[in-house]
Amino acid sequence: MNAFISRLLSILIFACLGSVLLWHYFTHRDPALSHPNGVNQKPARSNGVAASGPLSVQQKPAKRNQVIDRLIASYSTSWKKHEKNFQFYRSLLGNKCNAISAAVVTQRNSPTGTNITFDADKKKILEVTPALYNLFPKETPFIKAPLDTCAVVGNGGILTNSSCGKQIDSASYVIRCNLPPLKNRHEKDAGSKSNIVTANPSILMQKYSSLNERRRSFVEDVRLYGNALILLPAFSYRQNTAVSLRALYALEDFGYNGPQAVFFNPAYLSNLKEFWHTQGIRAMRLSTGIMMVSLALELCNNVHLYGFWPFSVHPYTYQQITNHYYDNQPVNHRVHAMPAEFEALLNLHNKGVIHLHIGECTN
Numbered sequence: 103m104n105a106f107i108s109r110l111l112s113i114l115i116f117a118c119l120g121s122v123l124l125w126h127y128f129t130h131r132d133p134a135l136s137h138p139n140g141v142n143q144k145p146a147r148s149n150g151v152a153a154s155g156p157l158s159v160q161q162k163p164a165k166r167n168q169v170i171d172r173l174i175a176s177y178s179t180s181w182k183k184h185e186k187n188f189q190f191y192r193s194l195l196g197n198k199c200n201a202i203s204a205a206v207v208t209q210r211n212s213p214t215g216t217n218i219t220f221d222a223d224k225k226k227i228l229e230v231t232p233a234l235y236n237l238f239p240k241e242t243p244f245i246k247a248p249l250d251t252c253a254v255v256g257n258g259g260i261l262t263n264s265s266c267g268k269q270i271d272s273a274s275y276v277i278r279c280n281l282p283p284l285k286n287r288h289e290k291d292a293g294s295k296s297n298i299v300t301a302n303p304s305i306l307m308q309k310y311s312s313l314n315e316r317r318r319s320f321v322e323d324v325r326l327y328g329n330a331l332i333l334l335p336a337f338s339y340r341q342n343t344a345v346s347l348r349a350l351y352a353l354e355d356f357g358y359n360g361p362q363a364v365f366f367n368p369a370y371l372s373n374l375k376e377f378w379h380t381q382g383i384r385a386m387r388l389s390t391g392i393m394m395v396s397l398a399l400e401l402c403n404n405v406h407l408y409g410f411w412p413f414s415v416h417p418y419t420y421q422q423i424t425n426h427y428y429d430n431q432p433v434n435h436r437v438h439a440m441p442a443e444f445e446a447l448l449n450l451h452n453k454g455v456i457h458l459h460i461g462e463c464t465n
């Protein structure tokens with residue numbers, strides 16, 4: 103009997119301890135770590151409800167955070183390009199991924215009769231029919247590579263009040279993510295020039311009724327990006343294809359000299375994922391931001407990054423910042439490894455490979 107009671111007691115004690123520990127874990131996680139920002143490549147299957155989350159910025163005063171302090175302490179402020187390291191990473195990426203000929207689906211790399219294997223949905227294969235083939239550009243759009251200076255603009259809240267717009271627009275080639283708002287109050291911080299803009303099908307679904315209804319507002323909004331390439335992950339998830347094709351039809355049917363829709367090559371994205379896996383990033387899916395940095399590393403001789411900072415606290419002012427410079431939509435952490443990506447980019451910055459701008463732009 104005594105033995106039974108003591109066993110019962112020890113079970114109770116362990117159960118109590120366990121729940122205290124669990125409670126502690128869930129209530130004491132650092133808010134700065136649980137609200138990373140950054141550019142967001144949600145799979146099309148996540149619906150609008152899941153993506154809308156808590157919209158208010160946490161009002162608690164931001165506290166100093168060990169992770170942020172460690173990262174900022176290692177961030178080299180006197181950046182200088184290290185040509186050897188730059189060439190090393192460019193050739194590593196070039197050998198594995200070859201963005202110039204393979205990042206975008208073209209008639210040359212995807213002839214009629216070949217199969218396209220979806221990168222986020224390996225069981226899905228699509229044969230290139232003559233009709234599909236005719237939607238692809240003949241050649242790579244990156245025929246002019248290497249370009250001189252590229253700015254890759256992440257959408258992080260760190261851009262708010264950064265005054266980086268002029269510096270971003272001074273780059274010869276500007277790459278943006280997920281159809282970000284640019285005009286009016288954003289121009290000073292984010293600039294307006296755009297040569298590539300990615301478009302996540304989830305935004306087409308939410309904002310433009312999947313382009314199943316009127317398409318004029320989509321076409322007019324996209325005019326904001328001038329003659330930029332609109333880059334769509336049409337062959338990542340199977341739900342992405344039809345809506346991406348409709349985006350291309352809409353831009354072509356309205357028949358003006360504006361943005362051109364092209365599709366990410368899923369073979370390129372698969373190789374990119376493997377590349378970053380060897381660099382320690384084990385996410386279900388890479389963020390659009392790191393995809394664009396990788397592209398820029400192959401296309402451009404000088405790569406500058408703005409708007410990349412995946413935490414909800416500003417590293418210098420300790421003010422709370424929003425997830426994006428234009429809204430506070432949360433990032434999907436089941437899918438992306440934002441802090442790990444950021445550390446990889448910080449490492450490349452410290453090696454003189456890319457120039458990661460954090461905080462205000464002074465010139």
Ligand SMILES: *[C@@H]1O[C@H](CO)[C@@H](O)[C@H](O)[C@H]1NC(C)=O
Pocket residue numbers: 215216217227229
């Ligand atoms: C394309 O995929 C289909 C179906 O899986 C297969 O039968 C065909 O042989 C493949 N074609 C090529 C060129 O690989």
Ligand SMILES: *[C@@H]1O[C@H](CO)[C@@H](O)[C@H](O)[C@H]1NC(C)=O
Pocket residue numbers: 262263421422423424
């Ligand atoms: C940006 O600047 C405005 C105006 O000075 C200020 O009210 C706001 O708090 C600032 N926001 C951030 C995140 O720094």
